[in-house]
Amino acid sequence: KELEGSLHRCIGDSLIAAAFLSYAGPFELFYRTTLVSGWQAAVKEKQIPFSEKFSFSHFCCKPTEVREWRIAGLPADDFSTDNGCCIMRSTLWPLAIDPQSQAKKWIHKIYRDKLVVTTTNDANLLRDIERGITFGFVVLLEDVSEELDPSLEPVLSRATRKVGNRLVLSLGEKELDYSSDFRLLLTTRLANPHYAPEVSTKTCIVNFALVQQGLEAQLLSTIVANEMPALEKQNAELTVQVADGTKKLSGIEDEILRRLSGTQGSLLESSDLVNTLQNSKLTSDTVSRQLREAEETAAQINMKREEFRLAAVRSAITYFVLTDMGRVDITYAFSLDAYVDSLLQSMEHSRVGSLTATGGDATSLHKTPGGSTQQQQLSGVERSKAINFYHTLATFRYTCHGLFERHKLLFAIQLCLRIMMNDKKVAKAEFDFLCFGCLVDGEVKNPCGDWLDAKTWSNVSALDAIRPFAGIANSFQAHREWRTWVGCAKPEVSSLPGDWENKLNELQRLCVVRALRLDRFLFAATRFVSVSLGPQYADPPPFDLKAMYDTSTAKIPL
Numbered sequence: 001k002e003l004e005g006s007l008h009r010c011i012g013d014s015l016i017a018a019a020f021l022s023y024a025g026p027f028e029l030f031y032r033t034t035l036v037s038g039w040q041a042a043v044k045e046k047q048i049p050f051s052e053k054f055s056f057s058h059f060c061c062k063p064t065e066v067r068e069w070r071i072a073g074l075p076a077d078d079f080s081t082d083n084g085c086c087i088m089r090s091t092l093w094p095l096a097i098d099p100q101s102q103a104k105k106w107i108h109k110i111y112r113d114k115l116v117v118t119t120t121n122d123a124n125l126l127r128d129i130e131r132g133i134t135f136g137f138v139v140l141l142e143d144v145s146e147e148l149d150p151s152l153e154p155v156l157s158r159a160t161r162k163v164g165n166r167l168v169l170s171l172g173e174k175e176l177d178y179s180s181d182f183r184l185l186l187t188t189r190l191a192n193p194h195y196a197p198e199v200s201t202k203t204c205i206v207n208f209a210l211v212q213q214g215l216e217a218q219l220l221s222t223i224v225a226n227e228m229p230a231l232e233k234q235n236a237e238l239t240v241q242v243a244d245g246t247k248k249l250s251g252i253e254d255e256i257l258r259r260l261s262g263t264q265g266s267l268l269e270s271s272d273l274v275n276t277l278q279n280s281k282l283t284s285d286t287v288s289r290q291l292r293e294a295e296e297t298a299a300q301i302n303m304k305r306e307e308f309r310l311a312a313v314r315s316a317i318t319y320f321v322l323t324d325m326g327r328v329d330i331t332y333a334f335s336l337d338a339y340v341d342s343l344l345q346s347m348e349h350s351r352v353g354s355l356t357a358t359g360g361d362a363t364s365l366h367k368t369p370g371g372s373t374q375q376q377q378l379s380g381v382e383r384s385k386a387i388n389f390y391h392t393l394a395t396f397r398y399t400c401h402g403l404f405e406r407h408k409l410l411f412a413i414q415l416c417l418r419i420m421m422n423d424k425k426v427a428k429a430e431f432d433f434l435c436f437g438c439l440v441d442g443e444v445k446n447p448c449g450d451w452l453d454a455k456t457w458s459n460v461s462a463l464d465a466i467r468p469f470a471g472i473a474n475s476f477q478a479h480r481e482w483r484t485w486v487g488c489a490k491p492e493v494s495s496l497p498g499d500w501e502n503k504l505n506e507l508q509r510l511c512v513v514r515a516l517r518l519d520r521f522l523f524a525a526t527r528f529v530s531v532s533l534g535p536q537y538a539d540p541p542p543f544d545l546k547a548m549y550d551t552s553t554a555k556i557p558l
Contacts (some may be wrong), residue, residue: 012043012050013059020056025086025206026097029079057081060089064250066244072109076216083206088202093156093184094145099191100336103208104142111138119143126172129155129184133169136181144188148199155184155338156202193324210336212316220312222340224305226347227383231304240297245291252287253281257364307380311387315343317422318395321415325399328407334399342398343391345551350390392419393536398551400540409538415527416533426507429466433511438462448476451483452516459515468508475500491517492524506531 001504002150016039024032036054039352043050051059057066070076083103087094116137120127125141132139146468148156151172158180160169166176170545176211186203194349195205225232259273288487319339319377325332378386396415400408420426438458475481481497494511495501504512513524530538541547 009049009051012048013049013054015043015155016040016050016054017056017059020082021090021204022062022087024056025083025090025204025463027207028209029211032079032082044282054545058316059083060085062250064243066246067246069106069110071243072104073102075210076217077211079209079211081215083208086206087185092202092204093186095186095188095195095199095203095205096208097190097205098187099189099194099206100210100216101187101189102210102291103206104140104187104389107138107140107187111140115140117142120145120149125149130171130174130176132184133171133176133178133182136179138183138185141184141186144186144194146190146195148186152421188271203401212320215316215319215348216309216312219315219340219343220305222343223308223315223384223387224313224346226344227308228304231301233299235305237296238294238301241294242291242298245287248286248287249291253513304380305430310381310384310386312390313422314384314388314392314419317418318392320416321411322395324414325403325407326410328410329404332403333424341553342395342551345553346391346394347387349394350386350549371505393534394551397541397547401543402546405540409522409526409529412529412533412537412540417538418506418527420532427466427468430468430507433462433466434514435506437514448483451486452476456516463515468504469511472500472512486516490520490523492520492527 018180019039020032020036024035027035036056040050040052040054055078061081061084063510065088066074066081069081074084078100082094084106087096087103087107096105099293108117114137116128116132116139118125118139119142122128127528129152133138153159154169154171160167162168163175167180168175169178170176174404187208191209195203199205221232225233256277263286298516318520319334320330322334322339326334379458384439392415396412399411417426417431421431438455438461444454444458444461446452446454448457452460460473460476463469464471475498485491485494485497492509496504496509496512500512510521510524510528516520517524526538
């Protein structure tokens with residue numbers, strides 16, 4: 001029944017998959033989801049059957065393929081899996097937008113000895129492509145810009161022709177025998193490139209930018225490999241074992257189907273087929289048993305690995321806050337490889353070191369009263385908290401050395417809010433108000449017009465529409481202390497009138513300051529960061545050459 005249902009829905013799924021492969025590649029996850037929803041609505045309107053829970057990767061790729069890709073380094077999230085399917089299934093040459101070099105590393109591992117690597121600045125560029133075309137190699141053209149070399153035009157457009165029994169392609173003044181195994185892959189480090197339409201029509205542009213879920217999985221493996229190397233090694237071996245077993249089972253099924261379809265006459269009279277079925281049954285039982293045992297062991301290992309999930313999540317959040325600073329100023333650029341190195345450095349220092357500049361001790365959380373360190377007795381969760389404590393502050397300090405003074409508080413607020421959002425401590429309505437204030441046009445009756453201007457009262461009315469602030473507009477008439485609070489020199493540290501002091505948390509207090517005293521918002525934001533994240537984050541460290549030297553290594557420059 002399941003197979004019949006899949007065949008029935010195949011036409012609609014094929015239409016959606018073709019549209020996805022043609023148009024969705026350059027976009028982020030949110031826009032891809034929106035596009036797929038729109039295509040599903042269009043297919044439904046035409047009364048064409050399709051899968052309600054359509055997945056591009058499930059439709060186009062086998063699970064065994066996806067496992068192999070992930071073993072080779074493809075991030076283990078649906079967005080990256082769809083990217084891998086686009087690269088492998090597209091009939092156009094794929095062009096990966098790859099700011100963190102994830103696609104490049106994956107391609108290197110997937111193709112290994114068959115890969116020829118070159119760049120647009122390489123003097124041997126055309127020679128490498130000629131070699132790939134003739135001998136059927138995979139050519140990886142790295143770090144392309146927004147404009148591609150015109151000499152690549154015949155290759156991009158696949159301008160092949162038949163000469164007798166030969167398939168040839170003219171490249172420059174040479175006529176090359178065209179191998180059907182040849183592939184051209186392109187990557188760019190540009191985070192948001194703009195390609196001309198002629199490039200978009202000749203390549204399959206794929207947005208390979210890392211997403212948080214994929215980075216979490218990578219950092220979890222890095223953390224566990226550093227903290228419990230034997231466990232991570234066993235996990236990697238089991239992953240390969242499960243993938244090999246699944247691939248073998250799939251091969252057995254394919255072989256049985258091939259023999260069944262190729263057998264003439266009665267199936268029972270074919271001794272070859274009967275023997276194959278018997279041998280396949282024995283092999284399948286053995287492999288299935290091994291898979292069950294491996295998956296049970298893998299489940300136990302994953303339970304232990306999940307204890308370090310807190311550290312992986314916080315590290316991923318911190319990295320994406322760093323990358324977002326590139327939107328503030330184009331000079332802010334952070335390498336993922338360098339960030340992973342700094343994470344490993346923080347993990348090492350959090351075992352034995354302390355943040356002496358603040359008087360905080362990363363190991364004091366897990367010392368006995370006598371002073372002896374019980375590092376080995378820490379659980380994964382406790383160890384994750386120690387890593388988070390050290391690494392978050394170390395990254396903040398390290399990053400502040402490279403930020404303009406006016407951007408340091410912005411970085412601290414962003415880091416604080418992203419951590420709180422992950423902990424579900426920030427309501428969307430409150431965050432929107434904090435960013436934009438009142439967005440409602442039109443005049444609102446202002447009962448306090450003698451001491452509040454219209455814009456400020458509009459902000460109060462907008463706050464009143466948010467549940468935790470319900471009734472705040474009426475309280476301005478009931479509590480005349482609001483006028484005193486608004487007029488005081490430092491409202492961010494003064495108590496709120498009435499019972500609002502006890503009703504509102506720190507973020508909500510910040511919203512009140514945002515509404516009534518915008519001139520004191522930066523001071524209130526500094527206090528908010530100090531209370532929510534720690535006083536160390538409210539006071540960016542001064543320039544310290546020795547501290548910068550201590551964070552550098554032979555591979556990480558100052």
